[in-house]
Amino acid sequence: MAAVQQRLFGTNGVRFVPGVSHDLDFVIGLSEAVGTYFGGGPMILGHDGRNSSPALSNAAVSGLMSSGADVAEAGLVPTPALQLAAKSMGFKGGVMVTASHNPPQYNGLKVVGPDGVEVPRLDEQRIEKVFFERAQTRADWKSVGAARPEPSVVRNYINGVISHVNAKLVSGRRFTVVMDPGNGAQCVAAPYLADALGCKLITINSVVDGDFPGRGPEPTPDTLSELAGAVRASGADLGVAYDGDGDRSIFCDEEGRVLWGDQTGCLIADYVLEKRPGDTVVTSVSSSQAIEVVAKRRGARVFRTRVGSVDISRTMLERRAVFGFEENGGCMYLPHIPVRDGGMTTALMLECLAARGVAFSKAISFSVPKYYQAKAKVDIDRNRLEAIMKAVGREARGQVERVDGVKAWTDEHSWVLVRPSGTEPLVRVFAESDGQERAETLVKKFVKVVRSASR
Numbered sequence: 001m002a003a004v005q006q007r008l009f010g011t012n013g014v015r016f017v018p019g020v021s022h023d024l025d026f027v028i029g030l031s032e033a034v035g036t037y038f039g040g041g042p043m044i045l046g047h048d049g050r051n052s053s054p055a056l057s058n059a060a061v062s063g064l065m066s067s068g069a070d071v072a073e074a075g076l077v078p079t080p081a082l083q084l085a086a087k088s089m090g091f092k093g094g095v096m097v098t099a100s101h102n103p104p105q106y107n108g109l110k111v112v113g114p115d116g117v118e119v120p121r122l123d124e125q126r127i128e129k130v131f132f133e134r135a136q137t138r139a140d141w142k143s144v145g146a147a148r149p150e151p152s153v154v155r156n157y158i159n160g161v162i163s164h165v166n167a168k169l170v171s172g173r174r175f176t177v178v179m180d181p182g183n184g185a186q187c188v189a190a191p192y193l194a195d196a197l198g199c200k201l202i203t204i205n206s207v208v209d210g211d212f213p214g215r216g217p218e219p220t221p222d223t224l225s226e227l228a229g230a231v232r233a234s235g236a237d238l239g240v241a242y243d244g245d246g247d248r249s250i251f252c253d254e255e256g257r258v259l260w261g262d263q264t265g266c267l268i269a270d271y272v273l274e275k276r277p278g279d280t281v282v283t284s285v286s287s288s289q290a291i292e293v294v295a296k297r298r299g300a301r302v303f304r305t306r307v308g309s310v311d312i313s314r315t316m317l318e319r320r321a322v323f324g325f326e327e328n329g330g331c332m333y334l335p336h337i338p339v340r341d342g343g344m345t346t347a348l349m350l351e352c353l354a355a356r357g358v359a360f361s362k363a364i365s366f367s368v369p370k371y372y373q374a375k376a377k378v379d380i381d382r383n384r385l386e387a388i389m390k391a392v393g394r395e396a397r398g399q400v401e402r403v404d405g406v407k408a409w410t411d412e413h414s415w416v417l418v419r420p421s422g423t424e425p426l427v428r429v430f431a432e433s434d435g436q437e438r439a440e441t442l443v444k445k446f447v448k449v450v451r452s453a454s455r
Helices: 024-038 053-066 079-088 121-132 153-162 167-173 190-196 225-234 261-275 290-297 309-319 342-356 360-367 382-395 436-454
Strands: 013-016 043-047 071-076 093-097 107-112 147-149 176-180 200-203 238-242 249-252 280-284 301-305 323-325 331-333 372-379 399-401 406-411 414-420 426-433
Touching: 024 053, 024 093, 024 107, 024 121, 043 053, 043 079, 053 071, 053 093, 053 107, 071 079, 079 093, 079 107, 079 153, 079 342, 153 190, 153 342, 167 342, 176 190, 176 225, 190 200, 190 342, 225 238, 225 249, 238 342, 249 261, 249 342, 261 280, 261 290, 261 323, 261 331, 261 342, 261 360, 280 290, 280 309, 290 301, 301 309, 309 323, 309 331, 331 342, 342 360, 372 436, 382 406, 382 414, 382 436, 414 436, 426 436
Parallel strands: 043 071, 043 093, 071 147, 176 200, 176 238, 280 301, 280 323
Antiparallel strands: 013 107, 093 107, 238 249, 323 331, 372 426, 399 406, 406 414, 414 426
C-alpha cells in the first residue's frame, strides 16, 4: 500500500508555532518549494503584525530567492491587500506570513495564485510533494532572485475597495463608526478606508502589537464587549472588529449587539442579490440556513462547500458566484476579489446601510430570518480523532451530511455540525435551530460525545 503523503496545509494555509514545531530552516525550505511550484517570479510577499512575522518573512524571501524568484516585499499589510496586489499588480503569485486569528504564539504561510486566491487544494499537495521529496529548484549564483520593496500595496488596496462601492452614497450618510482592528494588520488600512468614505471614526486597539493585548486576535461576541460599550457610549451607527490579519470582520449594531458573521453575511448577500437577482452565493456547511431563505426571496442559488475560505473562493470562481461568506465573519465579493476581506466587507456594509436608510438593527430584522446558534470547541489529542468522529457518526440522527465532518438535521429547522479544526488540535461543534435552548442542547450533547470519545 502506498504511503499517505504528510500534510502541511490545513484549512487555511500552513500554521505552526515558530521555534517549537518548526524553525526558520523549515520556512526557507517550504518557500523554496513554493518558488519551485510557481517556476520563478515575480512574487509578492507580505506579513502581519505578529512578533515572529519579520523573521519568518525574511526567511520566506530567502527561500523564494533561492528558487530563482524575484520578490517584491510589501511589509506589514492585511492579507486581502497582499492578495489584491498579487492579482492586480502583475505578480505570478504571493506569500503571506500570517496565522490569521490563531493565538499570538502561532504563525504560518498562506500561498496565493496570480488571481489572488489561495492556491487550490491539489496544488497545496503539489507544493508539499516538492518539499518532502526535497525536489526544490535551487538557483546558482548567477540566477538567484532579487528582492525589492513594494510600498504601494495598502494604497492599491484602499483604492480597489472604494472603486467597488458607491462612495458618494456612503459619504452622504456621515456614519459614526467605532473600529477595533484588534492590534492587527488592519490598523494600517481600515481606518484610512473609513476616513476616505466620509465616516466619523472612533478607534480602539488600533496600534499594531504582536501580543494582541487589547482583546486577542480573534473577534467573537465574548471578546468584543469593549467595542459594544464604545458604540453605545458614543451613539455610533455601528462597530466593526477585525481578526489578526484583517480578512474577517465582525460587526455590532447601534445598540451594541454583536452579530455573528452569517447574520451580517446574509444582510450583505440580500443587498447584493437585490441588485443582481438570480445570481449565486457560496457558503460552507457551517453557515446559517437563513441564507437559503434570503436567496429564495431573490431568486438566487446557494452552493455549500467544506469549511474553509479556499473552498468557498474556488467554488465562487467555478460558479461565477457574486458573493460568498463564512459564519466566522469572512466575506468574499467577486467584482473585487473572491477572498475574505474585512475592508471590502466593511465598505459593502456601509453602502448597504446607506441604501436601506434605516438603523443597523432594523436592517438585520427586516432582511435576515431569525435563527439561534450555539458553538463550542473541544481540545483533543489528534491521535484520537478517528475514534471521536466515529462516535459522533454513531450518535447522529435524522438526515446526515458528510461534506465536512458530520452534520445532522434533527428536524426541519435544527442541525448540529461536528468537525475537526484544520488549524488547531480541537473539534468544533456548531448547532442552529429556531429556538436557542434547542441549539444549546444539541451542542452540549455532542460536546459530551466528543469528550467521552477523547478518553
